[in-house]
Amino acid sequence: MSTTRQSIVDLIDTNFKTITVVNGFSSNLGNNVFQFRDPPLADEELPALSYGDVSDIIGEEDEGEHNLEISVEITASGTTSPSAMRDMIQDVLTAYKLCEESSLIAEINYFDSELFPEMAKKKYMKARIRFGIKYFTEIFEI
Amino acid sequence: MTIQEQLLNDLDAVFDDGLTLSITHTYNGGASQETLKVFFDRSYEAAFPEGSVESANLSILVKSSNAGNITRDSIFTVSGTTYYPIENQGDEQGVTRIFLSEDQI
Numbered sequence A: 001m002s003t004t005r006q007s008i009v010d011l012i013d014t015n016f017k018t019i020t021v022v023n024g025f026s027s028n029l030g031n032n033v034f035q036f037r038d039p040p041l042a043d044e045e046l047p048a049l050s051y052g053d054v055s056d057i058i059g060e061e062d063e064g065e066h067n068l069e070i071s072v073e074i075t076a077s078g079t080t081s082p083s084a085m086r087d088m089i090q091d092v093l094t095a096y097k098l099c100e101e102s103s104l105i106a107e108i109n110y111f112d113s114e115l116f117p118e119m120a121k122k123k124y125m126k127a128r129i130r131f132g133i134k135y136f137t138e139i140f141e142i
Numbered sequence B: 001m002t003i004q005e006q007l008l009n010d011l012d013a014v015f016d017d018g019l020t021l022s023i024t025h026t027y028n029g030g031a032s033q034e035t036l037k038v039f040f041d042r043s044y045e046a047a048f049p050e051g052s053v054e055s056a057n058l059s060i061l062v063k064s065s066n067a068g069n070i071t072r073d074s075i076f077t078v079s080g081t082t083y084y085p086i087e088n089q090g091d092e093q094g095v096t097r098i099f100l101s102e103d104q105i
Helices: A004-016 A082-101 B003-017
Strands: A033-035 A048-058 A065-077 A107-119 A123-136 B021-027 B032-047 B053-063 B075-078 B081-092 B095-101
Touching: A004 A033, A004 A048, A004 A065, A004 A082, A004 A123, A065 A082, A082 A107, A082 A123, B003 B032, B003 B053
Parallel strands: A033 A048
Antiparallel strands: A048 A065, A065 A123, A107 A123, B021 B032, B021 B075, B032 B053, B053 B095, B075 B081, B081 B095
């Protein structure tokens, strides 16, 4: 039996994988989408989008209310400029916003984003984005 | 001969006659070039504190007396690949280590 949480994660995954230039986005991040990616990324996998449903906070007044936090990391290398990273953040936001059309979801939120540079063999940039999703189930269900 | 003189003589033997690599150093805004004998090191390093990208830690070890022209704007060509300095650790007992990247800052 698939849980509501799994259905929502599947929806997010589907939407993130639509991020391609062919679909009108500014990047092809959708070609390298990973869930809870643990092993280090290789250069040929960049730019990449890794995400996870990192926490679920239950509503104080309604135990059937779920406040799911989605954490997204974009990693890019080489000549990716800060402005290109901002464009990729916008791509993720645009794809994520498609989730609000789902009847499973009561509300979506954009919490914040951060940018990090790193120099090694190549120049790398990372962006971290946090989202929220509110949805409802029966109590003791996710 | 002092110990320091002995060490510097040893460095000459290692860097001038030893098993080092000759690389091209372009400096002075591209107007000047020289050949440097260096040790080229490429060790595994994961980028970002959490190690989320496989990368490499690139550096050259050069005799400090030959490193006088190296600046932030230097360009190094090693076996056909271009590298840029990202950190100069300065003189360490007669040798200087320069950390490199394939991308300019």
